[in-house]
Amino acid sequence: MKLQSGVSAPLTGVSALALKLRARDTLSSEEEQVLCEAVGETREIRPGHLIVRAGDRLETSVLLERGIVARYKDLAGGERQIQELHVIGDFVDLHGFLLKRLDHNIGAVSSCRISLVPHKGLTRITEEHPHLARMLWFSTVLDASIQRETILSVGRRSAIARIAHLMCELSTRLGIIGLGDRRGFPLPIKQLDVADATGLTSVHVNRMLKQLRDEEIMTFRNGLVTIHDWDRLVATAEFDPIYLHIERIPR
Amino acid sequence: MKLQSGVSAPLTGVSALALKLRARDTLSSEEEQVLCEAVGETREIRPGHLIVRAGDRLETSVLLERGIVARYKDLAGGERQIQELHVIGDFVDLHGFLLKRLDHNIGAVSSCRISLVPHKGLTRITEEHPHLARMLWFSTVLDASIQRETILSVGRRSAIARIAHLMCELSTRLGIIGLGDRRGFPLPIKQLDVADATGLTSVHVNRMLKQLRDEEIMTFRNGLVTIHDWDRLVATAEFDPIYLHIERIPR
DNA sequence: CGACTATTTGACGCCAGTCAACACCGGTGG
DNA sequence: CCACCGGTGTTGACTGGCGTCAAATAGTCG
Numbered sequence: 001m002k003l004q005s006g007v008s009a010p011l012t013g014v015s016a017l018a019l020k021l022r023a024r025d026t027l028s029s030e031e032e033q034v035l036c037e038a039v040g041e042t043r044e045i046r047p048g049h050l051i052v053r054a055g056d057r058l059e060t061s062v063l064l065e066r067g068i069v070a071r072y073k074d075l076a077g078g079e080r081q082i083q084e085l086h087v088i089g090d091f092v093d094l095h096g097f098l099l100k101r102l103d104h105n106i107g108a109v110s111s112c113r114i115s116l117v118p119h120k121g122l123t124r125i126t127e128e129h130p131h132l133a134r135m136l137w138f139s140t141v142l143d144a145s146i147q148r149e150t151i152l153s154v155g156r157r158s159a160i161a162r163i164a165h166l167m168c169e170l171s172t173r174l175g176i177i178g179l180g181d182r183r184g185f186p187l188p189i190k191q192l193d194v195a196d197a198t199g200l201t202s203v204h205v206n207r208m209l210k211q212l213r214d215e216e217i218m219t220f221r222n223g224l225v226t227i228h229d230w231d232r233l234v235a236t237a238e239f240d241p242i243y244l245h246i247e248r249i250p251r
Numbered sequence: 252m253k254l255q256s257g258v259s260a261p262l263t264g265v266s267a268l269a270l271k272l273r274a275r276d277t278l279s280s281e282e283e284q285v286l287c288e289a290v291g292e293t294r295e296i297r298p299g300h301l302i303v304r305a306g307d308r309l310e311t312s313v314l315l316e317r318g319i320v321a322r323y324k325d326l327a328g329g330e331r332q333i334q335e336l337h338v339i340g341d342f343v344d345l346h347g348f349l350l351k352r353l354d355h356n357i358g359a360v361s362s363c364r365i366s367l368v369p370h371k372g373l374t375r376i377t378e379e380h381p382h383l384a385r386m387l388w389f390s391t392v393l394d395a396s397i398q399r400e401t402i403l404s405v406g407r408r409s410a411i412a413r414i415a416h417l418m419c420e421l422s423t424r425l426g427i428i429g430l431g432d433r434r435g436f437p438l439p440i441k442q443l444d445v446a447d448a449t450g451l452t453s454v455h456v457n458r459m460l461k462q463l464r465d466e467e468i469m470t471f472r473n474g475l476v477t478i479h480d481w482d483r484l485v486a487t488a489e490f491d492p493i494y495l496h497i498e499r500i501p502r
Numbered sequence: 503c504g505a506c507t508a509t510t511t512g513a514c515g516c517c518a519g520t521c522a523a524c525a526c527c528g529g530t531g532g
Numbered sequence: 533c534c535a536c537c538g539g540t541g542t543t544g545a546c547t548g549g550c551g552t553c554a555a556a557t558a559g560t561c562g
Contacts, residue, residue, distance in 0.1 A: 055493065071399070076489055079407040083399045095396070098389040098502055103396050103494035126381045134377055137388050138349040144395035145346070145354050148322070148334045151398060155405040155450030156330040159550070190508065199406030204550055206510060222559095238326055242306065243354035251349055410518065442541065455518055457542060472541095 013065040013115050014039060016089025016177045021135050023176050024142075025251045031132045038121035039063060045108040051092075052106040058096040060116040064088055067112030068189055072196065073104045082197040084147055085109070085170065085189075089177050094140050097122050110188035110223075131251075138251050142244070149243045154199035157238070160208045162198040164237035167218060167225055172241050182230040188223040212236075264316040264366050265290060267340025267428045272386050274427050275393075276502045282383045289372035290314060296359040302343075303357040309347040311367040315339055318363030319440055323447065324355045333448040335398055336360070336421065336440075340428050345391050348373050361439035361474075382502075389502050393495070400494045405450035408489070411459045413449040415488035418469060418476055423492050433481040439474040463487075 014036050021027045042065065045051060051062060051069065062069075069086040071093075083104060086092050096102050097119050126133040146169070153162045170187060174180035191209065195202040212218050217233050219226045227233055265287050272278045293316065296302060302313060302320065313320075320337040322344075334355060337343050347353050348370050377384040397420070404413045421438060425431035442460065446453040463469050468484050470477045478484055 073399070073403045075403070075407055081403045081406040083402045095392045098385060098392045099396065099496055100500045100502065101493075101496070101498070103496070104399060123385075126377075126385055130377045130381075130384075133381075133384070134349060134374075137391070140388070140395065141346045141349045141391050144391065144398060145350065147395060147398050147402060148324070148355060150402050151334045151405060151450075152324045152326070152332045154402060155332040156326055192508080199402075201551055202509085203511090203552080207550090210510080242352075245350055245352070245354070247352070249351045251351065441539095452519060453541085454520080454543090458518090461542080 011088060011177065011179075013063040013089055017063065017091060017139075018089075019177045020089050021139070023246050023248070024138065025135060025248055027132075027135060031129060031135075034125065034129055034132060038117050038125065040116045040118055042113060042115045045112040045114060047108055047111050050105060050107045051112075051114065052096070052102050054102055054105050057101055058093070058099075058119070060118050061094050061097050061122065062092040062106065063115040063117055064090050064092050065113040065115055068109040068187070069106060069112055069114075070109050070193070070197070071104050071106055080196045081199060082193065083150065084143060085166075085193075085197055087170070087173055087177070088179065091117075091136070091139055094122075094136060095143065098140075109193050134251050145243045145245065150197075159198070159200050159204055160211060161237050162200065163194060163205060163208050164212065164217070164233050165239055166194065166197060167220070167227070168234055168237045168239035168241075169244070171225070171227065172244055172246075176246065180225075182227060184224065184226040186223060187220065187225045191220075194220075262339060262428065262430075264314040264340055268314065268342060268390075269340075270428045271340050272390070274497050274499070275389065276386060276499055278383075278386065282380065282386075285376065285380055285383060289368050289376065291367045291369055293364060293366045296363040296365060298359055298362050301356060301358050302363075302365065303347070303353050305353055305356050308352055309344070309350075309370070311369050312345050312348050312373065313343040313357065314366045314368055315341050315343050316364040316366055319360040319438070320357060320363055320365075321360050321444070321448070322355050322357055331447045332450060333444065334401065335394060336417075336444075336448055338421070338424055338428070339430065342368075342387065342390055345373075345387060346394070349391075360444050385502050396494045396496065410449070410451055410455055411462060412488050413451065414445060414456060414459050415463065415468070415484050416490055417445065417448060418471070418478070419485055419488045419490035419492075420495070422476070422478065423495055423497075427497065431476075433478060435469075435475065435477040437474060438471065438476045442471075445471075 018027055018032050064086050066088060069092055070082045071084045072080055072082045074080050093102060093106055153165050157165060171180050171182060171185055174185045179185060191205050192202040195205040209220055216228045218228055269278055269283045315337050317339060320343055321333045322335045323331055323333045325331050344353060344357055404416050408416060422431050422433060422436055425436045430436060442456050443453040446456040460471055467479045468487060469479055
């Protein structure tokens with residue numbers, strides 16, 4: 001794959017990943033090129049389809065090019081819990097590079113495009129590009145940090161705060177790659193997906209969304225989040241972006 | 252202090268870490284030696300004391316030598332959520348090696364002994380020992396995997412299942428380093444800590460522990476977990492150890 | 503238009519939270 | 533030796549946030 005350059009180049013998975021990493025450390029153009037070369041074939045996935053099944057042995061990892069992807073597990077009774085929602089440029093199952101066998105499912109929430117990155121190339125990066133390897137390592141511990149914040153949400157936040165927090169987080173993460181801001185962002189998912197991501201039922205999510213709308217804090221409709229009052233949304237959520245580690249530090 | 256008995260050497264942080272890693276891949280004795288050399292000074296911590304405060308800049312990471320340590324966050328209203336409980340041999344904030352600034356607190360739940368591992372030595376490992384570096388990377392994604400299972404617990408499991416699941420997990424993790432089995436294990440923490448780890452109140456934890464006792468599934472008393480019926484505990488929890496990745500695979 | 507999915511709303515129930523009192527236990531000092 | 537104390541565990545009565553069930557409405561696509 002060729003390196004994208006220029007101000008208005010279309011956003012690819014690698015260029016979004018580069019934006020994400022450059023918000024946290026410097027990434028040389030050589031390193032970006034190494035990433036490009038590690039990327040293999042691309043696939044289109046339809047909404048609702050499984051990308052990786054829990055328990056499968058993995059030889060490749062998935063880089064998200066377009067759409068929304070979820071990591072999730074189901075219980076025997078059918079209850080589903082989404083553990084993280086992924087956006088463009090997320091190296092979705094880089095965890096699988098080390099785990100070799102994933103413990104959870106990865107599925108397309110919206111219509112998606114993904115790229116497959118063979119583990120062989122990643123092993124080479126750990127051998128020949130230690131700083132880039134640490135950046136990839138960083139991106140997995142960033143996932144872990146996001147997942148820890150989710151534990152706090154589902155464990156201790158009220159229903160309305162969980163939803164508000166999810167929206168603050170997605171606004172911030174999408175903002176880094178230029179796909180959203182404090183006034184809103186596209187979010188092509190269903191209320192049921194929000195419920196599965198927050199540990200609630202879709203009925204209750206609907207009630208809380210109505211409350212957020214009635215109080216003129218935010219609206220989520222037709223796959224679009226419109227934020228009317230960012231400050232009150234943040235206050236409702238008790239959102240503190242420190243856990244997203246948006247700080248350029250040598251790593 | 253109790254006398255060491257038997258032929259085996261006393262369990263140190265590094266030897267417990269080595270046991271943990273060798274349950275997942277081969278670790279050469281040279282690599283174990285490199286780990287030993289990376290370890291710096293040792294400290295005793297009293298129960299309830301903070302080890303790392305959220306937001307601090309980090310130059311060292313913590314290896315747990317003795318006791319139980321928790322990662323946790325608090326909300327403004329005082330609600331606490333423990334995101335992971337750590338046992339001997341856990342490289343508690345190896346995440347901090349990449350994050351540089353931790354997003355959560357790390358505190359001693361019981362009386363503890365910890366070792367400090369300077370980041371400089373870890374950077375050298377990533378430059379000179381890529382396989383060992385991948386093993387350390389693995390241990391951070393294993394933490395992430397454990398934390399994802401916690402999201403499932405607090406998001407979708409019933410109160411009694413959350414407690415049962417925590418006990419199944421700790422039994423298994425302690426079993427790897429020889430400190431527990433399916434009949435029980437020492438767990439020097441309070442019911443309030445169990446509540447904070449499961450997203451419940453201590454009152455309700457107490458009720459659920461009584462139920463587990465009355466149904467002769469398990470007893471938790473005086474810092475000791477006694478499992479009367481492992482199979483029913485597993486069934487209550489819907490515990491499936493796949494997420495602990497206890498499988499020797501080249502990584 | 504019809505079939506289907508997603509959203510919305512209301513009525514009602516229950517699991518876990520809240521509040522409060524009491525028991526237990528080891529430690530401390532009179 | 534006992535009285536006292538603070539921390540932890542235990543129990544009961546009551547509450548409430550969120551789940552469950554069900555039905556109506558809106559949106560979408562062939």
